Amino acid sequence: xxxxxxxxxALSIQEGENxxxxxxxxxxxxxxxxxxxxxxxxxxxxxxxxxxxxxxxSGRLRVTLDTxxxxxxxxxxxxxxxxxxxxFCATDLQGAQKLVFGQGTRLTINP
Amino acid sequence: xxxxxxxxxxxxxxxGKKITLECSQTMGxxxxxxxxxxxGMELHLIHYSYGVNSTEKGDLSSESxxxxxxxxxxxxxxxxxRPSHTSQYLCASNDYTHNEQFFGPGTRLTVL
Numbered sequence: 380x381x382x383x384x385x386x387x388x389a390l391s392i393q394e395g396e397n398x399x400x401x402x403x404x405x406x407x408x409x410x411x412x413x414x415x416x417x418x419x420x421x422x423x424x425x426x427x428x429x430x431x432x433x434x435x436x437s438g439r440l441r442v443t444l445d446t447x448x449x450x451x452x453x454x455x456x457x458x459x460x461x462x463x464x465x466x467f468c469a470t471d472l473q474g475a476q477k478l479v480f481g482q483g484t485r486l487t488i489n490p
Numbered sequence: 491x492x493x494x495x496x497x498x499x500x501x502x503x504x505x506g507k508k509i510t511l512e513c514s515q516t517m518g519x520x521x522x523x524x525x526x527x528x529x530g531m532e533l534h535l536i537h538y539s540y541g542v543n544s545t546e547k548g549d550l551s552s553e554s555x556x557x558x559x560x561x562x563x564x565x566x567x568x569x570x571x572r573p574s575h576t577s578q579y580l581c582a583s584n585d586y587t588h589n590e591q592f593f594g595p596g597t598r599l600t601v602l
Contacts, residue, residue: 409589410589412589412590414593419578419596419598420595420596421496421580421582421593421594421595421596422533422580422582422591422593423593424590424591424592427589427590465530467532467533471589476540477523477535477538477548478535478591479535479549480525480532480533481532482531482532483530483531483532485530
C-alpha cells in the first residue's frame with residue numbers, strides 16, 4: 380500500500396466546527412508536509428513539521444507528528460466555508476529527496 | 491502566489507498528436523517536478539530534475555519525456571497522445587534550502 384495514507388477520505392462538517400484529518404506513513408522521514416488543493420487547481424503548501432518536532436501551529440492550523448506511530452494529524456479550528464478543499468499530506472523520505480503524497484482528504488464546510 | 495506558470499491550462503486533442511506542456515518558474519529553483527493526478531486522487535511523480543541537464547523518471551511509469559535546458563523551464567512532451575493520458579498534470583519546484591514545493595495551476599489534458 381501507499382507511503383502516505385489519509386483518513387477520512389471525505390469529511391463534511393458545519394462552519395465553525397473543527398476538522399481533523401490523519402495521515403499515516405511507513406518509512407522514516409525527514410519531514411512531513413500538508414498541502415491544500417482547491418478544485419481543479421494546483422497545491423498550496425500549508426505547513427511543514429520536521430521529524431524532531433511534535434507539534435506546530437500556523438494560524439488556525441495545528442499539526443502533530445508521532446514518529447513512533449508514524450502518523451500525523453492536521454486540525455483546522457473554527458472552520459470556514461473557504462476551507463472547503465482537498466488536503467494532502469506529503470512525506471519527505473530519508474534519502475529520497477522527493478515527496479510522496481497521500482490520496483488526500485476531501486473536506487466540505489457547510490454554511 | 492507562487493511564480494510558477496503552466497500552459498496551456500486546458501487542452502483537448504485527438505489520439506496520436508504530439509503535445510508539449512509548458513512549465514516555467516521565476517524563483518530560480520534548481521529542483522522541478524511533474525506530477526500526474528486523476529480527479530480526486532493522489533499525485534504521482536512522473537519526472538523530476540535537480541538542475542540544468544538533469545532529468546529523472548519518477549515513481550509512476552510515463553510515456554512522456556522532459557528536458558531541462560534552462561533553470562526556469564521544464565517542458566513535458568508526449569510524442570503520441572492516447573486516451574489513457576487524459577489527466578491533470580501539475581508542475582512544481584523548490585530549492586535545496588526549502589523542502590516545501592510550489593505548484594503551478596496545472597494543465598488538464600483530455601485526449602479523445
